[in-house]
Amino acid sequence: MNLKEFAKAIGMSQTTVSRALSGYPEVKQETRQKILKLAQELGYHPNRSAAGLATGRAGAVGIVLREGRGFDPNTTEFMAGLANRLETRQIDILISVVEDRQQELAAYQRLAGSKRVDAIILHTPTVDDERMDVLKKLKIPFIVHGRGADGGDYPWLDIDNYGAIYRATSYLLDIGHRHIGMINGSRGDVFAEHREQGYRNALKERGIVFRSDLLTSGAFIDDVGYRSMQDFLSLSEPPTAVLAGSMMTALGVMRAVRSAGLQLGADVSLIAHDDVFNYINADNMVPTVSTTRSSMRDAGVRIGDILLQMLAGRDMSGHREIWPVELVLRESTRPPRK
Template sequence: MNQKELATFLNLSQTTVSRALAGYADVSEETKRLVLKTALEHGYRPNSSARRLVTGKAGSIGVVFPMERNLIVDPHFLEVLAGLSEALGEVGTDILLTPTIAAREIDTYDRLAREGAVDGIIIVGTKVEDERVEHLAKLDFPFVTHGRTKRGSEHAYLDIDNEGGFRRATELLLDLGHQKIGLINGQPDRNYADDRLIGYRKALEGRHLNFEPSLVVAAPMTVEKGYQAARAFLTQTVKPTAIACGSTVVAIGVMQALRENGLDIGKDISIVAHDDGLSTVRADLSSLPLTTTFSPVQAAGKRIAQMLLERIGGEAVTALQEIWPVDLIVRTSTGKV
């Protein structure tokens, strides 16, 4: 159904339908609701160029992904994307996924903002100090980040309590008698990984235990990296009796390596992992139910989309800063030394 057919169906002028869809104040709220309801029921979507001409809005938000990080097959990124899609689909807003290379990433954000291709941008995977945040803040362009930064401009974000979550996870292992605890963390320039390392170290300091760099690995969150890190731990002079993993995906690789070496998980060695609620990796339904810190990333994606729409609508940055708590769920992958 096009706009002319929609107007005929409603027995309204095409001008009235157009202004109702654009939200003009001279159209009654009753008419706006009627037009929008009928448009949704009949699958009407305005032409993007026409919509931009009438409303000044693109009707879409942008997500940029550097191809080097291979995010398009990353289960964490896909879960965020699923949450974004659910929230934006409810209001008829499109997602523009834009691939780039790291060397041109800032230029890509700049182009999307300056050309009006999108109404706002979502940054996934913030760095401790993030040039993307600084650039978009200087442009005064609406954006929301998944995660915070530690330095730089005030910005809208949704994050989880990574520091608190990994401090509690490490304290659980310490309470079970473990003193040599390995940490397989994310890449060190990522803010979530930095927060988790801080939480891990604070837990050790709270028990007057020394931090041992040989027990910490920083790497992308993949099965392969988890497997390699666990194998490396087992060849060290100082071997961990427990391992904290940055993701359930990493934990799959860790468990494979431990089992190949004849270790009984939960008895010979303990594992705790962060669970993003990935639909493809269920911590509670794995062959060995994992003890996890938990915060659902798909729900975060949905909320981030809602926050960006609020930011586009004029909501202040300081009103759009959320830190979600992290739960600790104890299962059979952890046990006493």
């Protein structure tokens, strides 16, 4: 069944059907949903090659991942949400894997020159990030998951990293902790810089002197959490509470605490970021783990929404979103021992 036959079968014009299936914003939502439902019922699948010739689109978006920085549970969750959203408009995701920033920039050059993608998704912006300027010069649409240090004139979606860690640190101070360790993300990443600012400012406002030996940085993996916590516990004045940058980091912290013969919650309090992974449930841990919560999967869905609007011709260049982060308190967070 081709477009003409499908449009005739449901009693609508080819133009309306084509625009609805391509995600054009001027088509009413109820009309779009009706057409999608009928297409599924009648087994109609648009010819992507023909659609590409008619619209000048590739029918795909690109994302470039760097080894060591793009393969973790957070990325998996984000990609799941993004893929599910784009699949509703039959848009593919083209993933390129590179070793370093120079290869990443070269990949953008290739993608723009080959016209294999209609837009690019940038992730994990750094304080000295040049990728946004490069893509502007290449004149290829893009959206940033996160935000640049300048919060520039391009579409982006980010969570309130500053507010999340400021609130978590403040709570620990409120219940009596004065020595609070933090295992942050990699230095130079904008989100990690925002989290450190939240941590430092919460301490400063309570008159607590910042201790550099209680702040570490690194990838969000179990081993970093384990080794960082071991270092903390070896100090002459170890922390009574720790902020872990991710649930993966928190697993390492928990292992180190138990290896030292200490009890999580009683001897050392813990707050981790993210508790939205299906396979790492903070409610099922012993003890249950306090978290700052923000869904990476939902972020992927929302990035997909914005991309679809961009591809439909809507000007999203000034679009910016900052999502609040929820603090969820559980058994791993208690006042320090007297």
